[in-house]
Amino acid sequence: MRIADVLKWxxxxxxxxxxxxxxxxxxxxxxxxxxxxxxxFFHVPMAWIAVLAFLISCVASVRYLMRREPxxxxxxxxxxxxxxxxxxLATTTGAVFARIMWGAFWNxxxxxxxxAILLLIYAAYLALRGAVGDPERRASLSAVYAILAFVTVPxxxxxxxxxxxxxxxDTIINTRGANEFDPRYTQVLMASLAGFTGxxxxxxxxxxxxxxxxxxxxxxxxxx
Amino acid sequence: xxxxxxxxxxVAGKDLRAExxxxxxxxxxxxxxxxxxxxVSYTVGPYRIATADRPFLLAVLLWIVVFFAALxxxxxxxxxxxxxxxxxxxxxxxxPAAVWFGKLLFNLVLIYALMAMLVPLFCILxxxxxxxxxxxxxxxxxxxxxxxxxTTIIAAIIARALTRGALFSVLSLPLLxxxxxxxxxxxxxxxxxxxxxxxxxxxxxFSMAGIMTIVSAAxxxxxxxD
Numbered sequence: 001m002r003i004a005d006v007l008k009w010x011x012x013x014x015x016x017x018x019x020x021x022x023x024x025x026x027x028x029x030x031x032x033x034x035x036x037x038x039x040x041f042f043h044v045p046m047a048w049i050a051v052l053a054f055l056i057s058c059v060a061s062v063r064y065l066m067r068r069e070p071x072x073x074x075x076x077x078x079x080x081x082x083x084x085x086x087x088x089l090a091t092t093t094g095a096v097f098a099r100i101m102w103g104a105f106w107n108x109x110x111x112x113x114x115x116a117i118l119l120l121i122y123a124a125y126l127a128l129r130g131a132v133g134d135p136e137r138r139a140s141l142s143a144v145y146a147i148l149a150f151v152t153v154p155x156x157x158x159x160x161x162x163x164x165x166x167x168x169x170d171t172i173i174n175t176r177g178a179n180e181f182d183p184r185y186t187q188v189l190m191a192s193l194a195g196f197t198g199x200x201x202x203x204x205x206x207x208x209x210x211x212x213x214x215x216x217x218x219x220x221x222x223x224x
Numbered sequence: 225x226x227x228x229x230x231x232x233x234x235v236a237g238k239d240l241r242a243e244x245x246x247x248x249x250x251x252x253x254x255x256x257x258x259x260x261x262x263x264v265s266y267t268v269g270p271y272r273i274a275t276a277d278r279p280f281l282l283a284v285l286l287w288i289v290v291f292f293a294a295l296x297x298x299x300x301x302x303x304x305x306x307x308x309x310x311x312x313x314x315x316x317x318x319x320p321a322a323v324w325f326g327k328l329l330f331n332l333v334l335i336y337a338l339m340a341m342l343v344p345l346f347c348i349l350x351x352x353x354x355x356x357x358x359x360x361x362x363x364x365x366x367x368x369x370x371x372x373x374x375t376t377i378i379a380a381i382i383a384r385a386l387t388r389g390a391l392f393s394v395l396s397l398p399l400l401x402x403x404x405x406x407x408x409x410x411x412x413x414x415x416x417x418x419x420x421x422x423x424x425x426x427x428x429x430f431s432m433a434g435i436m437t438i439v440s441a442a443x444x445x446x447x448x449x450d
Contacts, residue, residue, distance in 0.1 A: 120398040131385040155402040
């Protein structure tokens with residue numbers, strides 16, 4: 001068995017244990033309705049990966065503009081595609097939580113606005129990729145757009161919620177400090193973050209390999 | 225430096241002359257804004273909205289009209305060059321930095337002309353009273369500038385894509401939404417007199433203007449020459 005296979009099985013066990021722990025190891029947190037606080041173990045990793053994928057896409061875009069290697073363009077595109085998936089998951093889990101806690105799936109809270117705009121950015125990025133025929137031009141134009149979008153995200157994530165009012169609970173947790181937070185929560189949340197990041201890395205490497213094969217076949221077809 | 229400025233002014237001057245011959249962008253922006261304003265004014269009018277909601281809701285309407293009018297016409301600057309096949313000549317004639325700056329100046333003229341016409345008219349038709357007028361004007365100037373910077377680089381991107389019309393709005397809106405939020409909150413604050421929110425909105429728009437200027441100036445040569 002190769003190391004990659006071992007890691008794959010480990011990831012499976014790890015994620016299964018994390019999911020079980022999320023439901024049986026921790027107690028529902030105070031101040032949240034019913035069992036709703038458990039969604040943090042799934043919502044936060046999804047949001048984190050959506051942002052991480054966005055970061056990878058931007059770093060790959062900058063590298064593409066510097067080195068002009070198709071490999072970097074593939075990385076940026078695959079990360080953006082996965083980022084869109086995880087942003088959708090973060091949005092839906094967040095909406096379920098909002099329905100239970102605040103009574104409505106969607107109320108344009110600044111945090112919801114920022115994830116919705118992240119979704120729009122990913123969708124726009126993929127739409128741009130679909131609209132440019134020439135591969136090299138597609139790579140450089142989408143790299144430029146990814147960087148431009150990356151510059152706007154901090155305004156949404158950090159500036160908008162600070163200036164205007166937000167219901168999102170994480171600012172409350174931050175001001176209270178980590179001591180009042182149940183240590184079991186931190187353990188399971190960290191485990192879940194690590195597990196889902198592993199899942200993302202696995203999906204990402206598969207995606208990059210598929211795209212690299214596709215590119216090679218395309219070039220072979222052109223050479224024939 | 226002076227050469228760059230002279231080239232940029234030449235590019236902007238050429239665009240303005242060409243624009244005044246056909247008035248495609250001006251008509252698109254101005255007539256779109258007027259039509260929407262007429263529709264809003266007819267359906268909402270000065271008395272439909274409760275007094276407490278007025279500062280915020282009218283700010284929303286104002287900026288939606290400005291943004292969508294901008295999205296209707298500000299892509300012309302680059303799309304025109306590709307459609308009339310003059311872009312390669314412009315690439316030979318001027319440096320990328322001069323082209324970017326010239327096109328930005330052209331878009332600035334368009335957006336400020338639009339605002340100069342639309343904002344007073346909106347305030348009169350909707351009975352919108354602004355309490356903190358000087359700060360509101362600063363917000364308008366900064367907001368118009370940031371809007372022009374973002375739409376200039378996006379127009380340059382979509383001019384090189386296959387489908388241009390819809391793509392301009394699709395690509396611009398996600399980048400413009402934080403700006404839209406700042407401008408709406410700032411305008412609402414200017415209308416109801418909360419100087420603190422207005423000041424933080426102006427700071428946010430100002431920092432966005434600075435960052436967007438630097439990033440688009442740095443990235444434009446890639447879009448233009450590739």
